[in-house]
Amino acid sequence: MLEDTQPAALDEAGTDAWSAFRVDSPVEIASLLRELRDSGTPMVLSAPQGAALVAALWSLDVEQRRINLAADDNNPLLGQLIDCNEAVAVAYLDSVKLQFELNDLLLVRGPSTCALQARLPRRLYRFQRRSGYRVRTLERHSPTARLRHPAIPDMQLALRVIDVSIGGCALFLPADVPTLEPGLSLHGVHIELDADTRFGGTLLIQHLSSINARCDDLRVGCEWHSLPPDSERALQRYIDQTQKRRRLLSLDR
Numbered sequence: 513m514l515e516d517t518q519p520a521a522l523d524e525a526g527t528d529a530w531s532a533f534r535v536d537s538p539v540e541i542a543s544l545l546r547e548l549r550d551s552g553t554p555m556v557l558s559a560p561q562g563a564a565l566v567a568a569l570w571s572l573d574v575e576q577r578r579i580n581l582a583a584d585d586n587n588p589l590l591g592q593l594i595d596c597n598e599a600v601a602v603a604y605l606d607s608v609k610l611q612f613e614l615n616d617l618l619l620v621r622g623p624s625t626c627a628l629q630a631r632l633p634r635r636l637y638r639f640q641r642r643s644g645y646r647v648r649t650l651e652r653h654s655p656t657a658r659l660r661h662p663a664i665p666d667m668q669l670a671l672r673v674i675d676v677s678i679g680g681c682a683l684f685l686p687a688d689v690p691t692l693e694p695g696l697s698l699h700g701v702h703i704e705l706d707a708d709t710r711f712g713g714t715l716l717i718q719h720l721s722s723i724n725a726r727c728d729d730l731r732v733g734c735e736w737h738s739l740p741p742d743s744e745r746a747l748q749r750y751i752d753q754t755q756k757r758r759r760l761l762s763l764d765r
Contacts, residue, residue, distance in 0.1 A: 555567055
């Protein structure tokens with residue numbers, strides 16, 4: 513079971529224990545990178561010293577073997593990544609976690625934009641997300657997570673809960689709401705899944721992914737942190753009941 517918050521610790525001793533997950537084909541690598549580019553999927557870039565920031569793939573040049581990522585020149589962590597000259601990128605496409613190394617980092621500035629350029633990865637790893645059973649919430653009950661924005665304490669958020677599992681949940685983040693960074697803890701979150709399932713707790717942001725390629729709305733994947741036993745029981749009961757209701761709905765169609 514892989515942790516979502518950090519890149520997988522791949523074996524560097526030459527006996528690649530992760531070879532079953534490795535993609536070496538240049539054609540397949542380019543195809544996966546184009547999918548990341550076309551979907552605008554956010555990627556978490558992590559430096560060896562621990563600095564991490566969110567970026568999106570902007571373009572790739574297969575002939576020159578270079579890729580460009582949209583970068584915020586004002587982000588102080590960007591300089592740390594460039595000083596290291598290497599980073600690990602982690603992104604999600606549906607239920608698959610993609611991980612690859614970025615080397616030869618270079619900041620390219622234009623008249624109004626800047627890009628983080630890197631060498632096209634020679635290999636990429638695909639990992640299936642952890643197997644905890646997830647259910648899509650029933651929208652007619654307006655499942656909601658209420659919290660304060662961690663970077664703007666005066667901003668109260670009411671985010672729709674897309675799906676839940678005993679290990680975590682996914683929240684819908686509209687494009688007009690300031691983004692939430694992976695690795696942040698969300699304290700004092702109040703969850704309302706239906707009239708009978710309400711509880712409070714802490715969420716740890718694991719990753720961001722695009723809802724679809726036509727908009728900038730994001731799916732925020734979160735992990736429950738130290739969920740109290742009574743809240744965990746209520747959550748498990750909700751998952752079981754929702755699974756049964758969806759099964760009945762599918763039989764009625």
